[in-house]
Amino acid sequence: MKDIPLFTTEYGAANLILGSVPGFGTAYARILSARDGNALARECAQFCRAAGAEAVYATGLPESESWPLSTEIWRMTAQKASLPQSQAELIPVTAETLEEWAALYNRKFRAVPNAVWLSSSLGQAVLKAREAFFVRLSGRTVGIAKGAENQIHVVAALAPGGGRAAVLALARELEGPEIALEVASVNGKALALYQSLGFQQTETLSKWYKIG
Numbered sequence: 161m162k163d164i165p166l167f168t169t170e171y172g173a174a175n176l177i178l179g180s181v182p183g184f185g186t187a188y189a190r191i192l193s194a195r196d197g198n199a200l201a202r203e204c205a206q207f208c209r210a211a212g213a214e215a216v217y218a219t220g221l222p223e224s225e226s227w228p229l230s231t232e233i234w235r236m237t238a239q240k241a242s243l244p245q246s247q248a249e250l251i252p253v254t255a256e257t258l259e260e261w262a263a264l265y266n267r268k269f270r271a272v273p274n275a276v277w278l279s280s281s282l283g284q285a286v287l288k289a290r291e292a293f294f295v296r297l298s299g300r301t302v303g304i305a306k307g308a309e310n311q312i313h314v315v316a317a318l319a320p321g322g323g324r325a326a327v328l329a330l331a332r333e334l335e336g337p338e339i340a341l342e343v344a345s346v347n348g349k350a351l352a353l354y355q356s357l358g359f360q361q362t363e364t365l366s367k368w369y370k371i372g
């Protein structure tokens with residue numbers, strides 16, 4: 161499903177992100193300008209629901225608006241040299257294993273706030289960029305990971321200890337000196353994992369409200 165870069169009404173303008181509607185049932189609105197934030201948010205929600213969204217989230221609303229806060233998105237960083245060593249290995253995703261990786265990703269990220277659903281076309285882009293990996297430890301697949309430059313994009317655990325293995329194996333291959341990631345402030349398990357490895361919150365990137 162295509163995004164709507166500029167959705168305009170008499171109340172203002174927003175960027176509607178609809179790519180996760182088919183898989184996760186979620187749509188996102190980035191408010192660009194608002195004469196009446198509440199009315200614009202309601203119209204965004206109405207449009208997204210007509211496109212099939214079950215839940216709609218917005219960012220960029222004036223602070224005074226009264227929608228419930230869904231999550232903040234935080235940037236966290238750690239110094240690569242300070243991360244513990246791990247024996248875990250990264251196995252690159254290939255054309256043959258892409259479908260399996262994407263299915264695992266979509267299963268693990270369905271309930272993660274603000275996660276993007278991996279459609280088959282996004283999956284092909286991930287494959288082309290060579291950024292996605294299975295994480296192996298002691299002969300078992302324990303997680304999945306994706307990242308580029310100094311950024312961790314995706315980590316998920318498929319076995320106990322898999323989250324830690326995924327972060328450490330991926331960070332080892334990424335560029336230093338600083339490793340960065342984004343996390344939803346309400347994702348308690350992810351926060352606990354990152355904090356246990358020494359990642360610290362450096363910035364609040366956005367605040368998302370549930371609308372409609």
Ligand SMILES: CC(C)(COP(=O)(O)OP(=O)(O)OC[C@H]1O[C@@H](n2cnc3c(N)ncnc32)[C@H](O)[C@@H]1OP(=O)(O)O)[C@@H](O)C(=O)NCCC(=O)NCCS
Nearest residue numbers: 268272315316317318319320321322323324343349350353
């Ligand atoms: C965030 C996350 C990696 C933290 O992991 P952790 O608490 O350190 O967990 P561990 O590495 O000890 O592993 C436990 C996980 O392995 C999973 N697991 C255990 N045995 C498993 C098995 N046989 N098959 C599949 N999964 C299994 C558990 O379900 C648990 O995952 P869950 O937290 O999603 O329920 C993990 O919670 C996760 O994968 N969450 C979903 C994706 C996510 O939020 N990623 C971070 C985005 S910023």
